[in-house]
Amino acid sequence: MAEKAVATRIPLLERDQVSPEIAAVYDALLQQRGVVPNMFKTLAHTPGLALGIAGFLKSLLGDSALPGWYKELIATRTSSLHDSQYAISAHALSARQKGATEEQIAAAKGDFAAGPFTDAEKLGFVCAERLHRSGASSMTTCLQS
Numbered sequence: 018m019a020e021k022a023v024a025t026r027i028p029l030l031e032r033d034q035v036s037p038e039i040a041a042v043y044d045a046l047l048q049q050r051g052v053v054p055n056m057f058k059t060l061a062h063t064p065g066l067a068l069g070i071a072g073f074l075k076s077l078l079g080d081s082a083l084p085g086w087y088k089e090l091i092a093t094r095t096s097s098l099h100d101s102q103y104a105i106s107a108h109a110l111s112a113r114q115k116g117a118t119e120e121q122i123a124a125a126k127g128d129f130a131a132g133p134f135t136d137a138e139k140l141g142f143v144c145a146e147r148l149h150r151s152g153a154s155s156m157t158t159c160l161q162s
Contacts, residue, residue, distance in 0.1 A: 029058035039064050042071045050114060054107055078111070083141075086115035090125040091141050097126045098149040 032043045032053070039061045046053045060067035078088045089112035096104035109122050117125075124132025129142040 025055075025059070027059050027062065029055055030061040031058070035061045036064055039067055042067060045071075050111060052110075055103075056107075080115075084115070086112050086117040086121075087138065087141065089115055090117055090121060091145050093122065093125040094129060094142050094145050095149060098146065 030039075032040050035043065042057065043053045043061075046057060057067060057071070060070055078092065079085050089108050092108040093105060093112055096108055105126065109126070112122055112125070113119075118133070120133050124134065125142070129139060132139075134142070
């Protein structure tokens with residue numbers, strides 16, 4: 018199925034239009050995800066910003082104390098709360114690639130409480146919900162749960 022061209026306000030830069038250091042980011046994204054997200058094709062207009070965001074997201078969403086698939090599910094949930102179809106698709110894809118099951122992804126988009134998560138894992142979704150609904154004051158409430 019051919020991709021439908023989307024009109025954008027900022028042109029999306031393809032690999033042959035970017036500097037070698039940004040091309041390396043594109044290559045890494047292609048290897049990891051099979052696609053270069055449009056966000057990076059836009060950020061490529063400002064290489065320093067693109068490199069900084071790539072480094073930030075690698076640290077933020079990669080494996081650490083929490084597994085990357087779980088962080089991507091939390092990002093999927095947050096994207097669902099914001100009703101951002103682009104972000105939902107991007108984070109669900111990344112969660113799947115990092116080992117999340119289809120059941121976990123569906124629950125992150127919908128009823129996480131009934132999903133295949135431990136009580137500790139559900140707490141992350143509860144925190145995401147509270148942060149989304151209550152703003153900055155909810156962090157204290159979240160941590161008290």
